[in-house]
Amino acid sequence: MRNKLTLAILIATLGLLTFWQIGSADVVKDGYSNTIIEVSEEGSGLVVRYSPSVNAGEIETLLWGDRVLWLGNRISAEGRNWLEVVVGSGNIGWIEDIPGATFENNAFYTTPGLRVGDVITVLPEGSGANLRDYPSTYQERVKVLRTNDQLTVIGGPYQAEFQMWWQLEASDGSIGWVIDIPNWYTTK
DSSP: OHHHHHHHHHHHHHHHHHHHHHHSOOHHHHOOOOEEEEEOGGGTTEEEESSSSTTSOEEEEEOTTOEEEEEEEEEEETTEEEEEEEOTTSOEEEEEOOTTTEEEEOTTOOOTTOOTTOEEEEOGGGTTOEEESSSSTTSOEEEEOOTTOEEEEEEEEEEETTEEEEEEEETTSOEEEEEOOTTSEEEO
16 A cells, blocks of 8 residues: 555656646747837837738837837848737737837836825826726826826736736826836825
8 A cells, every 4th residue: 555655646746747847938948038128219109010021910009118028039031120029918929129119128117115005296207108097008098197297006006018007096086007117206
């Protein structure tokens, strides 16, 4: 009986080890990357295409502050460099790798010390940020934030579309979600 139990434990352990090997991604072998790419102000208008070609159909146009997940694939086509990315909607496409148009960013960034109950003030860099119905750049805009607007944090942080979001209430009673971008806000 003891030998059968030992054998069963050994088989279960080997099976578990095999599971862990199969279930993990190998960055080099699988071509997977956990790199978030953010569109810079200069890159606003960058087009996500179905294939690495300026003639390929457009999936969507990225604006300043939008983020995508780079899948680790970089190729040259038509004399241009292209990156394979996933956009917030889940679609996979290609963006042109133009120097200065994008930069790597951290999907888990939050403004230092920010928490529910805090009052934030919009800084000049955050002027133009969109307060949205739900934490998604595809959702309806509730209002556009301007420099020196003050809002109360009522929820979050919440991660969606490779961004950290906070639910805010404006002084006029508007409630919505905004992306947490470095240097866009300050706390009182």
